[in-house]
Amino acid sequence: MSPTPDPRHLTPDEIELWAQGLLPAARDVHIGECAECRVAAERERKLLRELAQLTRFAPEFGFVERVMAKVKIPAPSGPHLRPDSDA
Numbered sequence: 001m002s003p004t005p006d007p008r009h010l011t012p013d014e015i016e017l018w019a020q021g022l023l024p025a026a027r028d029v030h031i032g033e034c035a036e037c038r039v040a041a042e043r044e045r046k047l048l049r050e051l052a053q054l055t056r057f058a059p060e061f062g063f064v065e066r067v068m069a070k071v072k073i074p075a076p077s078g079p080h081l082r083p084d085s086d087a
Contacts, residue, residue: 010037019045 010018010030017023018031018041031038 009034010041015041015044019048 008030010023010027014023014027015037018028023031031041
């Protein structure tokens with residue numbers, strides 16, 4: 001059984017909201033008062049900034065078609081799956 005989070009501190013979800021500028025003002029006050037939460041929140045904000053700076057990659061043209069051309073979809077087997085059966 002996991003411990004119940006301390007309601008005085010921000011939850012991981014609230015820290016993420018703070019880093020995105022979406023934390024409700026009532027909880028935002030806590031960041032200014034709690035060094036522990038402020039450190040965690042600044043770490044989250046730094047991570048989001050670093051992730052935003054990464055080069056975005058996209059598959060080259062035709063990638064999906066080449067992959068799907070190699071996918072083998074098995075044919076149904078058994079009399080109960082044949083469209084011409086009387087079942």
